Amino acid sequence: MREAIFEMDDCGPASCVEVEQGKEQAKPPPTKSYGMMADMDSLHGIMMRLDEPRHLWLCAQVCRSWGDATVSEDLWRNVFYIKFGDAARAIVEDMRAYEGLSFRQLCARAESTVVLAWGQGCSSMQESSGAPRCPTLVGGGGMRSNYVQQVSVGHEFTCACTWSGQVLCWGSNSFGQCGVAPSVASFVPEPLPVELLGSVEEEGDALVAQVSCGFAHIAAVSCSGKVLCWGSNEHGQLGVSKEALWGYGGGGVHRQSISAAPLQVMLPHPAPRFRKVCCGSEHTGGLTEEGVVFMWGSNDQGQCGYTEHRMELGEEEAVDRWEPRVLEELLGKRVLDLALGARFSLLLTEDSLLSCGSNTFGQLGRSTPQYLDPCPGKVELSTEQAMGQEEGRTRVCSMCCGDDHALCYMSDGSVWAWGRGTQAALGMGGQQKNTSRPQVISTPLGKKILLLAAGGSSSGAISSSLQGTGVEQYNCLYTWGANRKGELGHGDLTKKTVPKVVKGVSRSASLFLLDLGNTHSVALAEWRRQTPARRVSDAG
Template sequence: MQRSDGPRMSRWLGVCLGLLFVVGCGQPTTTGDSVEEASVDSPIVRTRPRARVAAGGEHSLSVRPNGTVWAVGSNAYGQLGNGSTTSSTVPVQVQGVTGATAVASGNDHSLAVMADGTVRAWGGNRFGQLGTGTTTASSTPVQVQGLTGAVAVVAGDEWSLALRFDGTVWAWGNNHYGQLGTGTTTASSTPVQVQGLSGITAVAAGTDHALAVKPDGTVWAWGNAYVSMFTSTTPVQVQGLTGAVDVAAGTLFSLVVRSDGTVWAWGYNADGGELGDATKSGRTTPAAVQGLTGVTAVAAGQDHALALRSDGTVWTWGNNDAGQRGDGTPARQLLPVAVQGMSGVSTVAAAPSHSLALRYDGTVWAWGANFAGQLGGV
């Protein structure tokens, strides 16, 4: 999730135009990996199901039933965690990680929550996003310093976020736009507590902004909000939104699932129609994504989005320049359409230009850009 200082990212996109649609024109394809979905039940907070798959800038991660983590795709910064910097088009095992329960992927770094509540990190570390107290990259997992009781992790553009069992949120890494939520723009190579948040039940990280859900169903945001030219270094409440149960953050847009199964979106909208409201106009306040009901989870890429419905189908909208929507067409889609051939899905994940789905049968399916092999052996 590499940031550029302009309104749209450059390196985080990572799409080589000469390689568009080489992967079945965006048709979902199995990665050959197999994982098992699980839910988390902590003493204080109950979060959404743990993320057993994760899509990074140019790599993908999955957790297998035995707690091992497997990675595929680009490895220039060691983000595959196998002790090398050689990319792989087939899944390789992350070294020394057993008992993992959840994963997250940034642009060039990776995270895993362990069963004991500690967090492991590997890959790029330019801004301290590995949480080790240094800015030295690591091609094998290292423990994030001073963090225990973690139940979920998410990753932004060279920064990381963790939700603890007590409902507090902790962040580390790049802080150019205040995305660490500490009231400053100073980067940190070790976890620092996000100010003013407690009892949090779900978190999401975009390129340079973050979202959190409180038990009362309100949503709080901090970091960069380009569409309104507004930046906050501490969490502020998203206005006009209640009943939230799940959140996702893209490059410059945000998504929320409400308890009634509807999806609401706000932010940038000009590139792909990522707000799903039949327009290409950005907005600073949430509005419903049209035609979606029964949604249980969402995922956000650079300028496309995914929604998982309770019937196990996946719906998508926004840009499709690399086939990341998975509906078999190259055109921009301003309203949700079904991802072809996807049913029985339990989890979805989105990267800048590729997407992942975990099915209840334990198989992982991928579609979109594949120039670094991030689709896993297609």
């Protein structure tokens, strides 16, 4: 019996292998059709009308001429935009700058991306079978028919953003954070699309590029640079006036003020164009394309960076910011990034890493006798790690915040940690104590750090390879810190005092994005077919 098998190769056209009586023998490639080669423009014309990346890969297997035609980056760009629409045009600029992916690679990633989750708050079956303690597939609802490009985690709920600009939420819905009134459903078991069209003036404003979750609220940036928020508004974290919302108390009562419908935040006219939003527990920050920061929500510890706050102002009305306000202390400095913790904030400028808010556990990363500081000040990364763009100086590449601790990744490959250490979130081994002095995590975290994440009292990192192997590996996941609900993904509830590899994940999926919450974690990965996976709904 003779059988021809065509093997799909993501680096070029197909190869043909002849199988005869159990033996494999290489077969000469098929002769090129010169008529087809001469009409390459016609091939491109046909391919340009394909609306699925998988169809383009299939075309590449028909003959070598079609395979040769698929080397065009313009072709993959066109197919990618046809598939995902206007939302992808806004998203892909930052994605490519960050990861350096070609459009062919973006198509491959979009087609193979899966959502993994573990810990309490990620499973619809956890009440009967317990929360999954190892990474498991999230399926059902609107997840299978969508292509997720980003995820964010709140307190026992999750939000995902797709390449087509749609937002999906699932988990706890006590404050309407999943886009449904709590009276209708207090828990959303499967990913549910959030209706955005009724919240914006133009249809294009309803396409979302990025989302961020707080304790019980969500903020999103549309592809047109608008900011939408929904969920709890107890401290003004939605960025709208109290009168614009309804609540359990009704009327002007704002203690339980919520909105299940996304609302556009109140901004000065003309409204700036935002490129990122970030949520703390009960405060929110937005970063414009010009590098200007707006902050709103709870400011009881000065986490919004407003220096007029004084503790003698005992009334909550004096500290909560119900409408977004420019962080004037940083005007004139271009802010590159921001990260928010429970009651403190980090801001990265071109020459400094700044912090403001609560310093109860040393999470500001600087020497100050005060237990809070509303004025942004420099994080003390030691004189040897001076910030700056000059040659020879080490710079901060990225940073993240847990509830009361922070991490940053430096250009020399080191990872620094500070803040609350009593739950081992700093990864310092037996030295589990709070510190306001940033310290280097000495445990090896692989060949190259791709991403850092922090949430609650836990931390995580995605690395490009295992340390000491000398061979490039698939991306590996490290986690450490508190593990009360299985949020570290190691299959147990034991606290990890130093970074540990989450075993088994890299064999089935190559992770590229991670977010941690108080009780559960979520990641995005490029899935590998050879290893079957459990779904969250099947996990025990």
